Amino acid sequence: MKFLIVYTGDIGVGSEPMEMESNGIGSCVVVILYDKVKRNGGMAHIMLPKKLGEHEEDIIIKKTKQDSSYLMARYAPSGIDSLLSELSELGSEKTDLVAALVGGANMFAELASGRASVGSRNVDSIESELEKHGIEIIKREVxxxxxRSVNFNLDEGKIEIVNNS
Known part of the structure; x- marks a missing residue:
């Protein structure tokens, strides 16, 4: 069975039999998309809800096509779009995809001072993007x-979440 670690800001996609894992999920949100028909799947470890300013550039470091990993999940909109594009290349259609969200913790509550935390803004942005694409969220641990850490087994469509307390 193949095994892929999806790091912060990256995406990863594959088909069964395969396992994906992402660790160190705090205010970031890991989005898991699963094609229940073709049993393809993907994971994006999203860092921020959107660009912070007009002059901030996306960090895009294209790695080898074999590792299927790009630092394109820095922001929710580009992360979701990149993940959908990669899954489309594997033959998945949006209508067959379901989603799970993990993360979005309020790691530094004392710094938020009345504002919504980065974690909750990440969750809101990702939910909005998935709704725009018509993708149902079937699991949330946010x-x-x-x-948290998460393991995704494409063969079984099983998601295992561990709280890192």
């Missing part, structure tokens, strides 16, 4: 004050 919020709270602890980091």
């Amino acid at each position: 919020g709270g004050k602890v980091g």
Whole structure:
């Protein structure tokens, strides 16, 4: 079975039999998309809800096509679009995809001072993007004050989440 680690800001896609894992999920949100028909899937470890300013450039470091990993999941809109594009190349259609969200913790509550935390803004932005694409979210483990790790088994369509307290 293939195994892929999806790092912060990256995406990864594949087909069964395969496992994907992402660790160190705090205020970031990992988006998992699964094609229930073709059993393809992908993961994006999204860092921020959107660009912070007009002059900020996306960090895009294209790695080898074999590792299927790009630093394109820095922001929710480009992360979701990149993940959908990669899954489309594997033959997946949006209508066959379901989503799971993991993360979005409020790791530094004392710094938020009345504003919505980065974690909750990430979750809101990602939910909006998925709704725009017509993708149903079937699992959510978001919020709270602890980091998480997630393992995604494409063969079984199984997601395992560990709280890092």
